[in-house]
Every structure is written in C-alpha cells, then in structure tokens.
Amino acid sequence: MTSSPAHGADDQAPLIAARDLHTWFELRQWGFLRVGAVRAVDGVEFALAPGEAVAFVGESGCGKSTLARTLLGLHRPTRGEVRFAGRSLGELQGRALKAYRAEVGYVQQDPYGALPPFLDVRRILAEPLIVHGVRDRAERERRIRAALEEVRLSPAEAFLNQFPHMLSGGQQQRVVIARALILAPRLLIADEPVSMLDASVRVEILELLRHIQRERGLTLAFITHDLSTVRHYAERIFVMYAGRVVESAPVDDLLDHPQHPYTQALLAAIADPDAANATRLREVPAGEPPSLLHPPAACRFHPRCPHFMAGLCDVEDPPDFSPRRDHRSACWLHR
Amino acid sequence: MRDRTLLRVEGLELHYQTRQGAVHAVDGVSFDLHRQEALVVLGESGCGKSSLAKALMRLLPRNVHHTAGRVTLDGVDVTALPDERFRREVQWSRLALVMQASMNALNPVVRVGEQVAEPLRVLRGWPRGKALARAAEVFELVGVSTDFLARYPFELSGGMRQRAVLAMALVAEPALVILDEPTSALDVLTQASIMNALKRVKRELGTSFILITHDVATSSELGDRVALMYAGQLVEVADAERFFTEPAHPYSRMLMASVPRLRQRARPEAIPGEPPSLAAPPGGCRYAERCPYRFARCAQDPPAFRLGERHRARCWLHADDAPAGGGA
Numbered sequence: 001m002t003s004s005p006a007h008g009a010d011d012q013a014p015l016i017a018a019r020d021l022h023t024w025f026e027l028r029q030w031g032f033l034r035v036g037a038v039r040a041v042d043g044v045e046f047a048l049a050p051g052e053a054v055a056f057v058g059e060s061g062c063g064k065s066t067l068a069r070t071l072l073g074l075h076r077p078t079r080g081e082v083r084f085a086g087r088s089l090g091e092l093q094g095r096a097l098k099a100y101r102a103e104v105g106y107v108q109q110d111p112y113g114a115l116p117p118f119l120d121v122r123r124i125l126a127e128p129l130i131v132h133g134v135r136d137r138a139e140r141e142r143r144i145r146a147a148l149e150e151v152r153l154s155p156a157e158a159f160l161n162q163f164p165h166m167l168s169g170g171q172q173q174r175v176v177i178a179r180a181l182i183l184a185p186r187l188l189i190a191d192e193p194v195s196m197l198d199a200s201v202r203v204e205i206l207e208l209l210r211h212i213q214r215e216r217g218l219t220l221a222f223i224t225h226d227l228s229t230v231r232h233y234a235e236r237i238f239v240m241y242a243g244r245v246v247e248s249a250p251v252d253d254l255l256d257h258p259q260h261p262y263t264q265a266l267l268a269a270i271a272d273p274d275a276a277n278a279t280r281l282r283e284v285p286a287g288e289p290p291s292l293l294h295p296p297a298a299c300r301f302h303p304r305c306p307h308f309m310a311g312l313c314d315v316e317d318p319p320d321f322s323p324r325r326d327h328r329s330a331c332w333l334h335r
Numbered sequence: 336m337r338d339r340t341l342l343r344v345e346g347l348e349l350h351y352q353t354r355q356g357a358v359h360a361v362d363g364v365s366f367d368l369h370r371q372e373a374l375v376v377l378g379e380s381g382c383g384k385s386s387l388a389k390a391l392m393r394l395l396p397r398n399v400h401h402t403a404g405r406v407t408l409d410g411v412d413v414t415a416l417p418d419e420r421f422r423r424e425v426q427w428s429r430l431a432l433v434m435q436a437s438m439n440a441l442n443p444v445v446r447v448g449e450q451v452a453e454p455l456r457v458l459r460g461w462p463r464g465k466a467l468a469r470a471a472e473v474f475e476l477v478g479v480s481t482d483f484l485a486r487y488p489f490e491l492s493g494g495m496r497q498r499a500v501l502a503m504a505l506v507a508e509p510a511l512v513i514l515d516e517p518t519s520a521l522d523v524l525t526q527a528s529i530m531n532a533l534k535r536v537k538r539e540l541g542t543s544f545i546l547i548t549h550d551v552a553t554s555s556e557l558g559d560r561v562a563l564m565y566a567g568q569l570v571e572v573a574d575a576e577r578f579f580t581e582p583a584h585p586y587s588r589m590l591m592a593s594v595p596r597l598r599q600r601a602r603p604e605a606i607p608g609e610p611p612s613l614a615a616p617p618g619g620c621r622y623a624e625r626c627p628y629r630f631a632r633c634a635q636d637p638p639a640f641r642l643g644e645r646h647r648a649r650c651w652l653h654a655d656d657a658p659a660g661g662g663a
Contacts, residue, residue, distance in 0.1 A: 273552050
C-alpha cells in the first residue's frame with residue numbers, strides 16, 4: 001500500500017518512460033506580463049515496455065493530447081523528463097533528435113486534416129523517406145508499396161496516384177497509418193485515431209493498428225476519450241483527469257473493477273446499446289472538468305467526487321495506492 | 336380523442352444537384368411518429384440523415400433540384416403549405432430543430448437568456464419580461480442554472496451552450512423537436528447529462544423527438560423507436576426493444592455486431608466494404624454489395640416488408656417465399 005515511483009512495467013527496461021512530467025503553457029498579458037500557466041500535463045509518471053499496447057483515456061482538456069505531443073518531442077516539458085531507450089529527450093539535438101523522430105510514428109485524429117490535399121498518396125508516403133535520407137528512388141517505391149499493402153490498401157497501384165479527397169475516411173486513416181510506419185518506428189502514438197470515423201469503419205482501423213503492433217512488436221500508445229473502444233486494442237489503460245494519471249491497470253481489471261471514483265463515474269456514463277437505457281437516468285457527477293489554469297487544490301476530482309472527505313482530499317495530494325494487484329489508483333479511499 | 340399519430344412521412348425524396356450529377360440524399364423515406372414518442376434515425380455519415388431533417392424543416396440548400404413526398408403534422412399536410420405560412424405556423428412553434436454543433440451558432444454579443452426568449456417574442460409577440468421568465472423555467476428544465484441567463488455565450492462551457500440551444504428549441508413548446516447529433520461534439524459525462532435532460536423533458540413536457548445520430552449507444556438512450564438509414568433509405572423501422580435485441584435487416588445486425596461494448600467481452604466485428612455513393616446508387620438493394628446473405632433477388636429493389644404491427648424491413652429475406660435460414 002505504498003506509492004510507487006512509476007505506473008507499470010518495472011521488470012523490463014522500458015522503451016519510453018515519463019518521470020515527474022509537467023508540460024505547462026505560460027499565459028501572458030500584452031505579451032510580457034505572466035498571468036499564470038495552463039497545467040496541461042501536471043505530474044505524469046509511467047513506463048511502457050517494448051511491444052506493449054496501452055491506452056490513455058480521458059475527456060477533452062485532460063491533457064492527453066499535450067502528453068502525446070510532449071512524448072513526440074513537440075513540446076518541451078516544463079519539469080521532469082521523457083526517456084526513450086534510456087536517453088532523455090531533453091538531451092537530444094540536431095541529428096539525434098531527427099533520429100528520434102524516425103523512431104516514433106504519429107497517427108493524428110482527423111485523417112483529412114493530416115494529409116496534404118495537393119499531394120498524391122505516393123508523394124505523401126515518400127516525404128518521410130526523403131527527409132530521412134532514402135535517396136534511392138526504387139527503394140522508396142518498394143517501401144511505399146509495402147507500407148500500403150501492410151495497411152491493406154491493396155493493390156497498392158490503385159492508391160498510389162490518388163489524392164486524399166478521392167479516398168474515404170477509413171482509407172485516408174490507413175494512409176496516415178502507413179506514413180507513420182514507413183520509417184519503421186519502435187513507438188506508435190495514435191491520438192484519437194477513430195473518433196472521426198463511422199462506426200462500421202472504426203473497428204477495422206482499431207484491428208489494423210493492433211495487428212500491426214503485434215506483428216512488428218511495436219509499442220503503441222493509443223489516446224482516446226472512449227473507454228468502450230479500448231478493451232480489445234490495448235493491454236493497459238491509464239485514465240487521465242486534469243493533467244494527471246488517476247488510475248492505471250490492465251484493461252480487463254480496470255474496466256471490470258474500476259477503483260478511482262472518476263473512472264467509476266466515467267464508466268457509469270457510458271451506455272451500451274440497450275432499449276432499457278431510454279427509461280433510466282444515468283448517474284453523472286455534478287460540475288464540469290476543472291480549468292487547468294486554476295486546478296482545484298490537492299485531488300483534482302474532489303469538488304465533484306461523491307466520496308469527498310473534507311480536510312483530506314482538498315488538502316493533500318493523494319499518492320498512487322495499489323488497491324489490487326498491478327492496479328494503481330490515486331485516491332485517499334484506498335489508504 | 337385526438338389521433339395518436341403526430342407525424343406521418345410518406346415517400347419523402349430530396350435530391351441535390353452537384354457537378355457529379357444528382358445526389359439522392361433522401362430517396363423514398365416513409366415513417367410515422369406517435370405523440371410523446373422518440374424516434375431515432377440512426378445511420379453512418381453520408382446516409383442522408385441530416386438531409387432528412389432539413390427536408391422535414393424545409394431548410395433546403397439552394398442546390399436542391401428535386402423534392403417529393405408528403406409530410407403530415409397533426410393531421411395537416413404541411414407540404415402543401417406555402418413557404419411563408421410554413422415559416423409562420425410550423426417552423427419553430429410546432430417543429431423545432433437543434434442542428435449539429437449549433438452550440439457554436441449562438442450570437443456571441445447577445446446575452447444567452449435573450450436569445451432563448453427570442454422565439455416567444457418573435458412568434459408570439461410576448462413582452463420581454465414574460466418571455467425571459469419563461470426562458471428561465473426552460474433553463475431549469477434542461478439543467479442550466481438561471482444565473483446563466485444574463486451571461487454571454489463565451490462564458491458558458493460547450494455543454495452549457497448545448498443546453499441553451501436546446502432550451503431555445505423548447506421554449507415555444509413545439510410538439511416535435513428534431514435533434515441532429517446533439518451530443519456528438521461533447522465529452523462522455525456531458526453527453527450523459529444532456530441525454531438525462533432530454534429524458535426529463537420528454538417525460539415532463541411530453542415533447543416528441545426525432546434524434547438523428549450515428550452512435551448506436553446514444554440512440555438507445557432516448558429512442559422508443561429506431562429507424563436505420565442506409566444510402567438514402569430507411570432499411571428497418573422498429574420498436575427500440577425489438578431493434579436492439581432482434582433486428583431483422585442484415586445491416587442492422589451487422590451494425591449492432593460492429594459496436595464496441597464496454598460491458599461485453601465479445602469482440603466487435605467490422606462490416607467489410609463501404610456504403611455506396613449517393614450520386615450513383617446501385618440498382619436493387621443498396622446493401623447487397625456488403626451483405627453476406629445476398630441472393631439473386633437482391634438485384635431488384637426490395638419493398639419494405641411488414642414484419643409486425645410497427646416493424647418494417649427492406650430486405651428480400653422477409654418476403655414470404657424467401658429461402659429459409661436468413662430471416663429473423
């Protein structure tokens with residue numbers, strides 16, 4: 001029942017780890033007066049093993065996309081660090097930073113927005129290869145075709161000369177995935193990869209990501225707001241609230257035995273298709289997610305929490321407790 | 336006693352003119368809706384469900400080149416009304432629409448309360464004070480504190496703004512409110528509390544709803560009836576109870592199987608293929624290309640077979656002489 005230094009996999013050298021990670025955005029008035037900071041990521045710790053598939057789940061504004069961009073090296077952490085294969089991202093510069101970018105693939109939320117409209121699929125996929133110095137045109141062509149086949153845009157010839165607007169949403173997302181994979185990264189970060197897609201296409205894309213992750217032994221960080229889509233596509237879930245990870249556990253354990261009051265509320269709010277839903281009200285905690293500019297003191301969830309204990313939850317930050325095996329939850333209820 | 340049927344839609348068609356030719360967005364849609372009933376129009380993007388809402392509200396874009404069919408509201412054939420009378424007598428006062436992302440359509444420089452009260456002042460000529468008092472009542476009903484009446488839209492969160500728009504649609508007490516993806520841009524918890532508000536409104540005001548959504552789970556939160564739309568047509572219309580347990584159309588069954596569920600271990604199954612283009616819909620059954628049960632007859636357009644009192648499915652498997660095995 002003690003707090004542990006990191007969420008998760010300790011037995012194996014992690015591929016990527018975050019330690020005490022904070023990414024704040026400073027707010028200034030008239031360009032120079034500091035008026036505060038948006039604490040988008042505010043003390044996140046985790047370690048992902050090579051070949052592991054995890055999901056970061058949370059509502060909009062919980063900091064999950066900022067976390068993704070910090071892992072990608074697009075934001076510099078305000079405090080703490082990200083370590084990839086034993087090296088701190090902060091130390092990487094020039095060539096080493098460029099090499100890191102090839103190690104990490106990124107799948108964006110909106111496939112149409114992520115693809116340049118005036119480039120055809122061949123050119124879109126050639127771009128990362130050119131940037132990373134694959135000079136031989138035949139070699140590029142071979143890798144582009146292989147990438148298209150891998151995301152099941154087959155036969156590749158049928159897609160090479162297509163422009164993004166000629167493809168359906170699902171096909172566009174496959175091109176985005178192919179682009180993310182073409183430099184053979186060791187880590188793939190997918191930020192809401194299916195939220196813009198139709199129900200019948202979602203499952204295909206999720207299956208594809210999971211399949212590729214297993215085949216290649218990739219580490220996959222899958223970011224989503226929708227807990228109902230994670231069960232079959234990740235091994236571990238991290239639940240985020242107001243810039244922090246409040247609970248983490250293996251998928252089934254988290255979905256079947258949620259420990260943190262926020263996770264419990266989130267699960268209770270999600271409907272599975274059932275005609276009986278129409279006749280009963282759902283339990284929803286009062287209030288709204290807090291402002292990241294002025295987050296509540298101590299436990300961020302305490303103003304909305306049904307189990308709020310005055311003098312504790314609003315005074316002292318809850319550490320990570322381990323109420324079940326391999327299951328961490330930052331809540332004073334477990335003390 | 337008044338007729339139980341509030342809305343009857345018969346053979347509704349709406350075709351757009353585009354550079355690729357005519358797009359058959361709504362192509363022969365018929366259904367009816369009882370008083371105090373909520374009908375969900377469920378369908379994937381591009382199936383024509385938002386066009387259906389626009390056709391019912393007569394909010395048609397300029398490139399419409401063909402409309403047909405009859406819409407009867409409360410026994411009155413509203414399709415026969417001239418535009419001006421429709422606007423004065425039906426739009427907003429008896430038939431209101433909450434459009435997708437309409438929370439972003441609030442006027443940023445007018446206080447929220449004034450905007451919510453506006454329909455009463457314009458349509459009914461109510462004085463400002465009376466209209467604002469009524470707006471305050473509706474605010475409470477949809478779960479917004481009346482403190483927000485005097486605020487501007489930017490001071491409200493997305494969920495609060497969506498509730499304000501809902502209040503605006505409800506303030507003139509229309510018999511029917513059409514909701515086009517009312518929660519799809521919102522967070523899980525906000526979504527659940529807005530669905531709660533809708534359930535309360537339905538119970539307390541007796542409003543009828545048409546809820547348009549692509550999300551199967553959301554659809555079960557409000558619907559007494561479900562109409563599943565595919566490529567411009569309704570492929571199945573059924574009671575929610577029946578639809579969620581024993582759907583009759585192959586597309587309904589496959590769509591249900593493709594939904595990831597939180598509380599089930601069964602793995603969701605994707606539907607192979609893509610929906611057809613509405614510019615050149617295939618002849619015959621529009622789902623045939625993706626359907627594992629297809630047989631020779633699917634080359635002809637299936638009629639809507641009647642399977643129960645208020646249950647219809649557009650599939651040849653339900654013809655009396657269909658081959659055994661595939662039917663529900």
